[in-house]
Amino acid sequence: MRAVRAVETTATVHPWAIHAEGLQVRAGRHLAVDGLDLALTTGVHGLLGPNGAGKTTLMRALATVLAPAGGRLTLLGQPVDGRVDLRPVRRALGYLPQHFGYYPRFTVREFVGYLAWLKEMPKADIPDAVQRAIDRVGLTIKADARLKTLSGGMLRRAGIAQAIVNDPRLLLLDEPTVGLDPEQRLDFRELIRDLGTDSCVLVSTHLVEDVAVACTDVVLVNEGRLVWQGTPDALAAQGDRGHAGDSPAERGYSALLRRHRAEVAR
Incomplete structure (x- = not known):
């Protein structure tokens, strides 16, 4: 019998629950996610972006519903491509689609x-x-x-x-608070904070305030690419009263999008 090395019996720990490099994903013929770089670990992450930013397409790719068209995607340490069995990853996933x-x-x-x-x-x-x-x-x-x-x-x-x-070790929620009343939204925020203590939770939403209150990390995307990533406090610090929005978080969101669009237009 051969000796068993310690590394062979040590539980596998993945540094990133989600790791994307140059990720491309198509929605029909349209390249909705185009060159996205993203790394997320345990915690509650809010995914923000305007309509058409590629949020739902990204969520579908992370849920293994859509196959990447290019780049690299790793979920819970497992590469996602057409050559591997995705069942182990899917057993560890939780996914709520928008519809x-x-x-x-x-x-x-x-x-x-x-x-x-x-x-x-x-x-x-x-x-x-x-x-x-x-x-x-x-x-x-x-x-x-x-x-x-x-x-x-x-x-x-x-x-x-x-x-x-x-x-699930990786929980993907696409617009989870649609239809919830204010009291239910408060309960939901408490639930995902609890879930995020030992899982990676990614919440896609248009409600900036839900992200500001419930999330440990904010991911802002536009036109299928990462625009900004940071804490809710850092998001709020990006704007001032000259930007659109009713709260510091909303004004920071507006400021980041405005700056990004100005850079793209140059």
Whole structure:
């Protein structure tokens, strides 16, 4: 028998949950992500950008729904390309698309359980994991209600429940607070802060204030490229009262976009 080296028994730790170099992703024929460089680790990261900036296309690529058209993408230490089995990465992913499909006659419990099964969770673990996810999004009393009877905000929370049911190491949420009332948004912020203590959470949103309050890091993209990355406080410091916005974070966002567009136009 050969001796086993210590390095072979040490748990693998990935320095980056998401690592992209020169990433290109197509949305149809359009190159929606064009030469993006990005590195994210544990924490809550807010993805900001105007309409058409490439946010949803980027999220779909990170969820392994779309294959990169160029550059390099690594998720949880696994290169993402056409030559590798992506199932191990997908088991560790949670993803809430901007528009998600569901079976209207499923109950909330059946819906979340079905997604847990699709994620290949151990059968014995699914019931408890489903109940825990439903409780965390505040749908306990609606667990056995059919999805077709839920309000838009409740449907969104059911979508968040399926995204977190497998305790993902990489959680991708595309416009998760659409349809949530102010109290539910506060609860959501607390939830993702909790999730971000030991996972990489990326939240794509148009609501700058959600990012400023809930996120540890802000990523601003435009035309498929990284414009700026930093803390919420650093974002707020980028603007002043001469820039558009009702809060320091919104004014910083506006200032960064204005400067970026001016540089591109030169």
